Amino acid sequence: MLLCIDTGNTNTVFSVWDGGKFLTTLRTATEHQRTADQYFVWFSTLMEHHGLAVEIDEVIISSTVPRVVFNLRVLADRYFGCRPLVVGKPDCLLPHPPRVDRSAQVGPDRLVNTAGAFDRHGGDLVVVDFGTATTFDVVSNDGAYIGGVIAPGVNLSLEALHLAAAALPHVDITKPQQVVGTNTVACMQSGVFWGYVGLVRGICDRILGERDRPMKIIGTGGLAPLFSQGDVLFDIIEDDLTMHGLTVIHRYNKENG
Numbered sequence: 001m002l003l004c005i006d007t008g009n010t011n012t013v014f015s016v017w018d019g020g021k022f023l024t025t026l027r028t029a030t031e032h033q034r035t036a037d038q039y040f041v042w043f044s045t046l047m048e049h050h051g052l053a054v055e056i057d058e059v060i061i062s063s064t065v066p067r068v069v070f071n072l073r074v075l076a077d078r079y080f081g082c083r084p085l086v087v088g089k090p091d092c093l094l095p096h097p098p099r100v101d102r103s104a105q106v107g108p109d110r111l112v113n114t115a116g117a118f119d120r121h122g123g124d125l126v127v128v129d130f131g132t133a134t135t136f137d138v139v140s141n142d143g144a145y146i147g148g149v150i151a152p153g154v155n156l157s158l159e160a161l162h163l164a165a166a167a168l169p170h171v172d173i174t175k176p177q178q179v180v181g182t183n184t185v186a187c188m189q190s191g192v193f194w195g196y197v198g199l200v201r202g203i204c205d206r207i208l209g210e211r212d213r214p215m216k217i218i219g220t221g222g223l224a225p226l227f228s229q230g231d232v233l234f235d236i237i238e239d240d241l242t243m244h245g246l247t248v249i250h251r252y253n254k255e256n257g
């Protein structure tokens with residue numbers, strides 16, 4: 001079976017694909033010091049806990065943190081007896097190569113989102129992914145990643161306020177009751193929540209204006225549903241888009257590699 005690994009700057013997600021569906025999805029904090037042995041103890045313990053006695057014989061990795069790839073490669077080699085496909089490396093083929101200034105610099109998560117979204121929805125898309133950073137990935141009519149936008153992530157913005165201003169506490173994001181906050185926490189939540197609603201809407205409107213054609217807007221990442229409570233921001237919300245993209249790229253490499 002195929003193990004799909006998506007490492008973001010905050011969290012790493014492992015998901016097991018049986019060829020038709022994901023059997024389980026496991027999440028751990030991203031730490032570059034974690035060894036292959038540590039990954040395996042964590043993974044095998046939870047697989048056993050879920051009663052999943054499956055044999056992994058293929059691995060695909062997308063990592064926005066280059067340093068973790070070494071240990072993930074060792075994991076695949078030592079425990080699953082395979083050489084992983086690593087998105088963004090020259091030996092990993094993409095169904096539609098990106099058309100940007102330096103394709104080697106594009107975050108692999110964005111290439112994967114593009115592949116997953118095009119497979120499900122066809123071309124002319126904007127994928128908005130709420131992770132450590134909030135990214136906008138523009139997918140052309142023929143399925144290529146052709147550029148986008150990188151904005152600071154929601155939690156990063158809240159944390160930056162806390163770190164830079166002595167009197168501002170650490171707060172979690174939520175949709176505030178009112179725009180006008182009557183205490184410090186409510187004021188901060190309002191600034192970030194409504195600020196992001198405006199940011200997403202404003203950037204998508206500008207992308208649509210610049211591209212001058214109808215496009216579908218797809219939201220993904222854990223915070224997409226929260227922000228769509230503030231305004232109609234997305235045509236579709238899909239929380240498994242990155243994982244789906246990994247299966248698409250894996251299949252493409254099997255068929256064409």
Ligand SMILES: Nc1ncnc2c1ncn2[C@@H]1O[C@H](COP(=O)(O)OP(=O)(O)O)[C@@H](O)[C@H]1O
Nearest residue numbers: 008009010011012130131132133155221222223
């Ligand atoms: N459903 C959720 N509710 C609240 N916060 C979330 C949710 N999903 C993710 N987050 C937060 O959003 C940030 C980005 O998370 P994640 O999507 O895992 O980022 P990355 O892919 O960059 O690792 C993290 O700080 C995480 O705690």
Ligand SMILES: CC(C)(COP(=O)(O)O)[C@@H](O)C(=O)NCCC(=O)O
Nearest residue numbers: 008009064105106107109131132133
């Ligand atoms: C923009 C990102 C930091 C987003 O990563 P994430 O929020 O998923 O951790 C990542 O896609 C990245 O490191 N990109 C490299 C630069 C680029 O995509 O052009």
Ligand SMILES: [K+]
Nearest residue numbers: 129131133135
């Ligand atoms: K992201």
